[in-house]
Amino acid sequence: MVPITDPLAVQSHAVAVEEAPPESFKSFWPEVRRGYFFRSKQHYLDFMRSCGGRIYSLRGHKGSIPPFVLVGNWRSRGDITALWHLKGLGAVRGLLVGEAAERSFENGTRLFVTRPLGEGQAGEFKGWGFTPLYRIVLLERRSRRMEETREPTSEVELIHFRKRYLEDVLELDSTAFDDFWKLDARTLNAVATSCSRNVFLLARDRGRIAGYAIGGTNGRLGYLQRLGVRAGRQGEGIGEALSLRLIDALTAMGAHLICVNTQEENNAARSLYRKLGFEEIPERRLIMSRTPDGAGWGP
Ligand SMILES: CC(C)(COP(=O)(O)OP(=O)(O)OC[C@H]1O[C@@H](n2cnc3c(N)ncnc32)[C@H](O)[C@@H]1OP(=O)(O)O)[C@@H](O)C(=O)NCCC(=O)NCCS
Numbered sequence: 607m608v609p610i611t612d613p614l615a616v617q618s619h620a621v622a623v624e625e626a627p628p629e630s631f632k633s634f635w636p637e638v639r640r641g642y643f644f645r646s647k648q649h650y651l652d653f654m655r656s657c658g659g660r661i662y663s664l665r666g667h668k669g670s671i672p673p674f675v676l677v678g679n680w681r682s683r684g685d686i687t688a689l690w691h692l693k694g695l696g697a698v699r700g701l702l703v704g705e706a707a708e709r710s711f712e713n714g715t716r717l718f719v720t721r722p723l724g725e726g727q728a729g730e731f732k733g734w735g736f737t738p739l740y741r742i743v744l745l746e747r748r749s750r751r752m753e754e755t756r757e758p759t760s761e762v763e764l765i766h767f768r769k770r771y772l773e774d775v776l777e778l779d780s781t782a783f784d785d786f787w788k789l790d791a792r793t794l795n796a797v798a799t800s801c802s803r804n805v806f807l808l809a810r811d812r813g814r815i816a817g818y819a820i821g822g823t824n825g826r827l828g829y830l831q832r833l834g835v836r837a838g839r840q841g842e843g844i845g846e847a848l849s850l851r852l853i854d855a856l857t858a859m860g861a862h863l864i865c866v867n868t869q870e871e872n873n874a875a876r877s878l879y880r881k882l883g884f885e886e887i888p889e890r891r892l893i894m895s896r897t898p899d900g901a902g903w904g905p
Contacts, residue, residue: 673702687706689719722892798831828864828865
């Protein structure tokens, strides 16, 4: 059987992909903002400057903004590159993604990942040699009165975040989450300020932080953005108490619907969210990935 694609055409396109100079980043903003990933132009430019942001675009394109792909570090990881935005139609999309992946591998990237994608778009990446790295479950909870509240053990108190606890939060985060999902200070700050109104709660036990929860609202939509309990303190009711207090706060801020997501294999979190009245949506989101040699990835 003969392949239908024309390898010569592919090659000529590949050569026509160029890395955009940093001084041109501003000109991509009108398209980048449509992805809703960067909440402002300043946030976008800061990210490009400090998180290894790069844009690969199609050379010689007529029109204002050429087809392009935007990539940058996954959190503070210099060895994982994430694809945050893709503009283009048809075969150009795969060419841009392939070029961005190859050039990232040449620069030392060990893993190239997408942001969480719907199943249709994930299928498109599968056709370009990507495989699912994580499957994400989405859950929703309609606002209603809480029937019961659970308080953590008597020594644990729930307080609002203060800057002096930042290191403690980051340290506990690295015990609660694996290497891929743990947060650095910059991303934690981005998560904690991502909505128009935000709440950041801590569970403190004798001066030490045992857990934290971050959420926010955009109008009537509420988000439980992050929840982590220190390894060794899990299973004591701290996660549930933090979540209940956060849901209360989001509801008081006007949220009618609260959304949360977690990895498909995270049974503890899924069980907690179901217990709190969240319902799972059948559709999954997928983080797709590629490695330089096509082998599996381990931290
Ligand atoms: C998920 C997590 C936040 C739960 O917090 P926790 O303090 O350990 O949980 P709690 O003690 O408050 O348990 C509350 C409920 O959660 C569920 N749960 C907690 N741990 C569980 C486990 N190991 N297996 C199954 N269900 C579990 C149960 O429904 C439990 O209710 P129950 O005690 O009546 O059975 C915590 O385990 C954690 O930080 N995990 C790592 C990070 C993470 O996965 N964060 C959330 C996803 S982004």
